[in-house]
Amino acid sequence: MAIDVRSLTDTWQIGSVEIPSRIVLAPMAGVSVQAFRRQGRRFGAGLVCSEMVSACGLGHQNERTMNYLRISGDEKPLAVQIFGSDPALMADAARMCVEAGADLIDINMGCPVRKVTKTGAGATLISDGAERGARVVAAVAEAVDVPVTVKMRRGELNESRDFTIAGPRFVEAGAQALTLHPRSAKQMYTGHADHALTAELVELVSVPVIASGDITSRERAHAVLETTGCAAIMIGRGAQGNPWLLASMAGDIDVQPSNDEVVAELVRFIRETVRELGDHRSTHFLRKFHGWYLKRGTFQRTLRQELSTLETTAAVEEALFRAAPGARALVAAMEAEIAALGSGADDTELDLPISLYGGG
Numbered sequence: 001m002a003i004d005v006r007s008l009t010d011t012w013q014i015g016s017v018e019i020p021s022r023i024v025l026a027p028m029a030g031v032s033v034q035a036f037r038r039q040g041r042r043f044g045a046g047l048v049c050s051e052m053v054s055a056c057g058l059g060h061q062n063e064r065t066m067n068y069l070r071i072s073g074d075e076k077p078l079a080v081q082i083f084g085s086d087p088a089l090m091a092d093a094a095r096m097c098v099e100a101g102a103d104l105i106d107i108n109m110g111c112p113v114r115k116v117t118k119t120g121a122g123a124t125l126i127s128d129g130a131e132r133g134a135r136v137v138a139a140v141a142e143a144v145d146v147p148v149t150v151k152m153r154r155g156e157l158n159e160s161r162d163f164t165i166a167g168p169r170f171v172e173a174g175a176q177a178l179t180l181h182p183r184s185a186k187q188m189y190t191g192h193a194d195h196a197l198t199a200e201l202v203e204l205v206s207v208p209v210i211a212s213g214d215i216t217s218r219e220r221a222h223a224v225l226e227t228t229g230c231a232a233i234m235i236g237r238g239a240q241g242n243p244w245l246l247a248s249m250a251g252d253i254d255v256q257p258s259n260d261e262v263v264a265e266l267v268r269f270i271r272e273t274v275r276e277l278g279d280h281r282s283t284h285f286l287r288k289f290h291g292w293y294l295k296r297g298t299f300q301r302t303l304r305q306e307l308s309t310l311e312t313t314a315a316v317e318e319a320l321f322r323a324a325p326g327a328r329a330l331v332a333a334m335e336a337e338i339a340a341l342g343s344g345a346d347d348t349e350l351d352l353p354i355s356l357y358g359g360g
C-alpha cells in the first residue's frame with residue numbers, strides 16, 4: 001500500500017484554488033489586518049484569512065468599521081471569513097466579498113463570544129443537528145463560484161461531539177474544506193485542542209480538513225499533520241509577533257531572529273498598518289504587537305514599557321531603532337525592495353466594514 005507522506009511545503013487544493021503550502025494563517029479578530037496577512041504569506045503561509053466580517057454589517061454598509069478591507073496581490077490566495085445566521089444575508093455578503101477579490105469564502109461557526117452566539121451565529125450553528133448551519137452553507141455555496149469552507153469548534157458544550165454530525169452535513173451542503181478547532185465553545189481557549197477529534201473528522205469527510213489549535217512549534221506541526229491525516233495546519237496565536245515560526249515550518253529549520261531583524265520586521269509591520277488604519281488608530285492598535293514582537297530577541301524589559309507611553313508611531317520607531325541600530329539598514333533594504341515591486345496598484349479597496357468583535 002502506498003504511504004501518503006505529506007510535507008508542510010506541499011502544494012494542495014481547496015476546490016480549484018491552489019495553495020502553495022500546508023501552513024495556514026488563522027483568522028483572528030483584532031489581529032488579522034492586511035499587514036499580518038501579507039507578512040504571513042512572505043514567511044511561508046500558503047493561505048491567509050481575514051478576520052470575521054459581519055454579514056449584517058455588510059448588508060447595512062453603515063456599521064462602525066475598523067477600516068476598509070483591502071486585498072492585494074501579495075496576500076492571495078485569501079479567504080474572507082463571514083459570520084451571521086441568516087442564509088440570504090450570508091449569501092449576499094459572500095457575493096460582495098467575492099466581487100472584492102476573495103479567493104475563498106469561509107463561514108465562521110466557531111465564535112464562542114456571546115454577542116455573536118446570541119444572534120444564532122458563530123458556534124451555535126453547529127448545534128441542533130447543524131440544521132441552520134447547513135442551510136447557511138447551501139445558500140452561500142449557491143451564491144458564489146469560489147470554494148466555500150467552514151471553520152468550527154467540536155461543539156458548543158464540553159465533550160460535545162456535534163462536529164461529527166455537522167462536518168458531513170456541511171460537506172453535503174457544499175463546503176469544500178473544513179477547519180476544526182477541537183475545543184468546545186464553552187472552553188473558549190482553556191484546556192487543550194484535542195486533535196484526535198481532527199483525525200476523526202478526516203475519516204468522516206471527503207474534503208480537506210485543516211487542523212487549528214495549539215500548534216506552536218515545528219515539531220507539533222509535523223506531529224499533527226502526520227497523526228491526523230489533515231490537509232493543512234493552521235497557526236493562530238503562535239504567529240502573533242512571530243512570523244519566524246512560519247518560516248521555521250516552511251523551511252524545516254530553526255529560525256531565531258536577531259534583535260535587528262525583530263525590530264526591522266516590527267517597523268515594517270508598523271508602517272504597513274499605518275498605511276492601512278492611519279496613524280492615530282494604529283498607535284493604539286499596535287501596542288499589543290509590540291509586546292508580542294519583543295518576546296523575540298534579547299531586549300531590555302523596559303523597552304516595552306517605554307513603547308506603551310509613546311503617542312505616535314514615529315516615536316515608537318525611534319525608540320526601536322535606538323534599541324537595535326542595525327535595523328535601520330534592514331528597513332531601508334526592505335523599503336527599496338517594496339518600491340521595486342511597484343506601487344501596489346493591484347490593491348483592491350473594499351468598501352467592507354470589519355466587525356470589531358470576533359473569535360472562534
Ligand SMILES: Cc1cc2nc3c(=O)[nH]c(=O)nc-3n(C[C@H](O)[C@H](O)[C@H](O)COP(=O)(O)O)c2cc1C
Pocket residue numbers: 026027028029030031051052081108110111151181212213214215234235236237238358359360
Ligand atoms: C484574538 C483571537 C481572535 C480570533 N478571531 C477569530 C475569528 O475572527 N474567526 C475565527 O474563525 N477564529 C478566530 N480565532 C480562533 C483562531 O482562528 C484559532 O482557531 C484559535 O486561536 C486556535 O488556534 P491557536 O491555538 O493556533 O491560536 C481567534 C483567536 C484569537 C486568539
